[in-house]
Amino acid sequence: MSRGIIGRKNANWFIGRTVTHLILIVATLVIGLPFFWMLTTALKSPVEVAIFPPIWWPETIRWDNFVTAWKTAPFGRFYINSIITAVSGVILEVSIAALSAYAFARIKFKYRNFFFMVMLAAMMIPGQIALIPNYVILSKLKWINTYQGIVIPHVSSVFGAFLLRQYFLSVPESLYDAAEIDGLGHTKTMFYVALPLARPVLGTLVLYLFISKWNSYLWPLIVTTKQHMRTLPVGLAMVRSAEYSIGPEHLMAASIFVLVPVLIVYFIAQKQLIEGIAAGAVKG
């Protein structure tokens, strides 16, 4: 009799597993298909793009679509702009976040809680309300069409500071005491004690910020009016609009230019990024 129960359980288990995999395979296909479609379109000839029903894979792979797409707009320049603004933005924002986080975790100050509340309040304010005022400030500073104009308004840090503060607080008190006994000031304690211990979370923060800065569209769109200052997403959007007229195969090839760095970072560090997001959001 016991064998009967186990047998039935196994059958149920097997059906359950199959259904689970089916659901997940369908979901994975639905999510993955647009990426595949982007790639396969980018490799097709103009004739192959304009047939219905569409073909799933081109007869001959047209790598030269990438060359043509690269030449439709100054993509080299867009790349340089994106790299400069994303990298400098990440360095500045992480530094600012680490300094604030250390102060809120380790430095005693009478109004510390008050300032902490002020910082958290900033998190609730939607960035969209700042578009016009920030544009006005930047035009007064003559920062329109400059790298600092793209970068500086978005390097203040609430989320990052909050995340790092949690981490600094979790470092055993005795380590900080030891640093103090050794006569280390706050700056040295931060550099030699707090930050090295926070390396994993720091890494996740850097990757997360890099991707979000690389992807950002609205702000760079507003502060760049000259073509040579555009970042990749803005440049790509402009390529499609009236400025040029290019076929879907070239447009998809150009989209791949924009995506490649992000996808590389994502697939190398996906485990760290996904787990970081889950942990950060739950705690935050």
Place this chain on the structure above:
Amino acid sequence: MSKRQLDSVKRLSLGERRLMSPRAKRDMWAFIGFTAPNFILLGIFVFWPIVYSLFLSFFKWNMIAPKKTFIGFQNYHTMFTDPVFWQVTKNTLILAFFTVVVKLAIALGLALAMNKHIRGRSVYRAIIFSPTFTTSVAIAMVWSWIFEPTFGLLRVFMKPFGIPPIDWLESVTHSLPAVIIVLIWSGIGYDMVLFLAGLKNISLEIYDAALVDGVSPWQNFWYITFPLLSPTTFFLTITGFIGALKAFDIVAIMTDGGPLNSSNVIVHFLYQNAFQWFKTGYASALALILFIIIMAITLVQNRLSSRWVHY
């Protein structure tokens, strides 16, 4: 403690307040130095814009001319009597509602399916999560091509059902659903990962106890999993809703708010007014309304989270 001792303690602490110890002084300056960069930037680029938007919303200004004309509540009056504003607001709410509800339902289903030891779990998870980090402009590009009425990929899946070709992005009835589909597609992974984290936190002992009591899987879900997931569900509903109210990139690239504003949403309308039509005052009033709506949702969230959520 005697009264005299108390007095001396009081005097000491008063003395301390008047004259800070060198250490406290050093700490104060360190604190100010460490946090100054952040607070200066937050002040200029986050807090000041609220005040300045409020100020600008009482003026007529084209952003370039040196002169701003004070017009009182005229911008607000224009806004509330403008049918386009109401259409845009309605679109935004429809978009937020459907995006969040559908996304949450699918994400929860996937998280439940994935919440066991199955082969290939991390591959499924990585692919389903990938749109979260994908450049939205590129997402909009490929989806515009998928929605293309004659050669688009979507038509392949509609044809077997006898659905005639739809010009999604050029249709007054289908442009907003098209945007919603893309937002759902790109947001499922994030919600799923957070649901997975929430499921991990539910202790397995509860299910063991339920198993002993002979509870069916359906009851398991409705009486154990779903209530215990409510903090995650609540968090995702609120943040998802606020996020959807701020939708811009996909709309701007795929439909540009059209045709005839059928897919226009608040932030895109704000962008058009401010940076295409140079109605700075009117756009500032829009920004302020968006700010008030989002603040109200956040405050309601703080009030209600303790009442609705079972921890």
